[in-house]
Amino acid sequence: MRYVVAVAETSNFTRAAEQCRVVQSALSHQIARLERELGAKLFDRTSRRVRLTPAGEAFLPAARQALDAAERARAEVAAAAGEIRGRLAIGAIPTVTAIDLPTVLKDFHLRHRQVRITLRSGASEELVEQVRQGGLDIGFLGLPVGLRPRGVRGRELARGDLVAVLAPGHPLAGEDHLDLHQLSAETFVDFPAGTAARIQSDQAFTAAGVRREVAFEVTTVDFMARLIRQGLGIGMMPASFTSELPDLPTVRVRDAPARVEHLIWSRLRPSPAAAAFLALLGVPHDDPEEPVDNPHGPS
Template sequence: MDLQQMRYVLAVAETNNFTRAAERCRVVQSALSHQIARLERELGAKLFERTSRRVRLTPAGEAFLPAARQALDAAERARAEVAAAAGEIRGTLAIGAIPTVTAVDLPTELRRFHLRHPRVRITLRSGASELLAERVRDGDLDLAFLGLPPDVRPKGVRGRELTRGELVVLVPPDHPLAGEAETDLPRLADEPFVDFASGSAARAQSDQAFEAAGVRRDVAFEITTPHFMAALIRQGLGIGMLPAAFVSDLPDLPAVRLRDAPARVEHLVWSRFRPSPAAAAFLADLGAARPDAAGA
């Protein structure tokens, strides 16, 4: 068994096709098929069910895949550690970020890091805070930028608080509140709302504020991105709330301050385990000078 065979298995599992897997691995299909068949003989089990129409993992293949991924990740980590000892940062850097991160200019930071460390492959995944934190805990992401209510701390990860802020109300340009500088939650009770999915950390910020104020509201539209929220508000379908620091990206929508505004805290989190050289370098760039120190 060798690493290249594992790469072939992973490629077939991800593409469900031997031809596409061979193209991804830049080998002829016969060579890829031969190596997988050789591995199956060594393991004494078939990893794939092959028919004229489909390819899928067998139960043995399902069991083999996580260990193969771990082995490939460990090999890549070993190469990166050796390179770092020689003064070169390489390997991979997997980052997660909420769509409304404002504490750092992430595109600019990623560009700077890429220019300093061109041999690092950077990936970015956008999503909800709770899912990103889980992926950091599971080792799928090196670090992530989260937005959480003030009373919530990310669990099972290390991290630091980046910034605190408040949400403001976004309304259509012709809305009665468009000309006002400030309002409160009771005045919004009869408005249809556009908000994030129920149960998400982004939704919890506004839900908790309305509950504390004793105000019920109607969330008519559930979305996953702030720009989709803005598009629905522009059409006059509802109002919504976003971080005050983010709404400068939406200058066409009136933003109204809230006297009892929901608050949000942005966090940077990373694994409890020793970060990779690339992750350690990026964390240091962001001011997390000791990424292996105690955290959340």
């Protein structure tokens, strides 16, 4: 099953064999043997590419679950003997500021060197789904006030306002405060419509009774900042994050959009590695579920 997953992820038998640290002939032989046992081909092979058959598409999710279960079983045995090992998969929005995530990850790594840590950056709604499905153990989100992720456990970490981010030399850069009505005439750079990072701003402009033009929709903060620097538009970013962009002027907004940062994890019992990470953050994962929009969560 491990060989099948490797081939599916690399679309190449040679790279899969290198990843699994076996010779290609052994990998091919074992997959062919599995296909005979299953009575179905898992891959269509040509000289140029390898792709899953319908049978392979059906087999792959169950194979991944079985491998995860086997790894979890080994981790549980090790934890019973006092050793934390296994995998810790974390997802985070690019603008998480409630904790210093790189520092926390370094601290966790020094404490638990047998744990393989992975980090994935993404949109809040994607991270919620991945935690819910078990692809991620932990998620750090940013959501509009009042919006709760469903199907997961969590704690509120922090909340704060967004500020206007402008190009150097922008006519509004010298203002102490602005409001959304003043900003509505500007062209905006923002995240794609429908994402949590966009909804918080859209809701605020709607509440203020004004409309704005979002001409540039991007998925990363770096790209957003590059467009703003060129004077193509202005943006709205969390005030706590703008220290990462010292060259871009920011102005506070009186009726600013607000966001809440959340820590989430699965409703199922966390793995030993995930439980150890939550303990490092001071979060008792085995307490009764706490609403993630509780303003009294840890900060």
